[in-house]
Amino acid sequence: MTNLSEAAPHRLLGLYDSPFVRRVAVSMHLYGIPFEHVSLSVFRQMDAMRPINPLFKVPMLTLPNGETLYESAYILDYLDELACERGLAALIPRQGAERRQVQQLMALATVATEKAVAIEYEHKRPSELLWAEWTDRLRGQMRQAFAMLEEKLVGDFLFGNRLTQADITTVSGIGFVRYVRPDEWAEVASACPALSALADRLEASAAFQAVPIDQ
Ligand SMILES: N[C@@H](CCC(=O)N[C@@H](CS)C(=O)NCC(=O)O)C(=O)O
Structure with missing residues (x-):
């Protein structure tokens, strides 16, 4: 504690x-x-x-x-x-188009994260109960969501020129994939260099450093 x-x-x-x-x-x-x-x-x-x-x-x-x-x-x-x-x-704009756009970026980040968590839970099964086709489907959805975020990331942040919850949710998801399934992240990172750089930058920030993933 x-x-x-x-x-x-x-x-x-x-x-x-x-x-x-x-x-x-x-x-x-x-x-x-x-x-x-x-x-x-x-x-x-x-x-x-x-x-x-x-x-x-x-x-x-x-x-x-x-x-x-x-x-x-x-x-x-x-x-x-x-x-x-x-x-x-x-961190999420309170109203209007800005709010909607940040929430939709968060939706993509949530899909990527939920699918990554589901992949991890699949690996908790006894090996004879692993379902390779299902894991492939989850992996495809996770990669698709990260690819869609990569496309949106043109500047320093996912939305506008300031940190929003879209960045925090995305980088928290990436942190999870990197930590529990580094093999999966290696594949995504090579296809998503901008997201990878965003994650490096935010992970080095005070707010992320204050809550280390292994604590
Ligand atoms: N939609 C939920 C997802 C939370 C979630 O899935 N948490 C996981 C840990 S990453 C959990 O509690 N897993 C235990 C379980 O689902 O039984 C949220 O955003 O709070």
């Missing part, structure tokens, strides 16, 4: 090897929202997790008033609202 502040009023459950947990943690860091990180695995520490989160689905964010939030998209929505109340620019 890591205390990022003395008060630690928010509590984030889940390991940073989850790209969904990590994008929330990076966002909280960027917004300067202190939190306690409850670093428990949904697979290896089920007994410890059960009383906190019997759904075994992460991230889960506990608010200062005791409310619990599931589903990273909804958690990010809550964080954006909090940031706006504090006078900060939200």
Whole structure:
């Protein structure tokens, strides 16, 4: 467990090897929202997790008033609202075409990430139950989503000239693929040099460095 502040009023459950947990943690860091990180695995520490989160689905964010939030998209929505109340620019624009465009980039990043997670879960099966055709389908979808993001990346960021949640979600997904399936990432990286450079740059930034994937 890591205390990022003395008060630690928010509590984030889940390991940073989850790209969904990590994008929330990076966002909280960027917004300067202190939190306690409850670093428990949904697979290896089920007994410890059960009383906190019997759904075994992460991230889960506990608010200062005791409310619990599931589903990273909804958690990010809550964080954006909090940031706006504090006078900060939200990582997802609040309205209009900008909001839609950033959300659609996030949708691509989410497809890539969900398919990468599904590939990883396929490999948790006993070898006799592995389904090669299904894994190939997942791999094709993941690669397609990364290729579509690569096409959109013309400047330093995926949208406009500032960091948005599209970049954070994409790089959190890439971080996961790199960490758990480096072989898969090597193939994607050679086809997606701009995305690869974006990931290198953001992984070196303070917000990503603050939440190392193996913590
Ligand atoms: N759509 C969810 C996905 C979260 C998710 O799939 N988390 C994984 C870890 S990467 C998990 O909890 N896996 C355990 C399980 O599904 O049983 C979100 O964005 O919060």
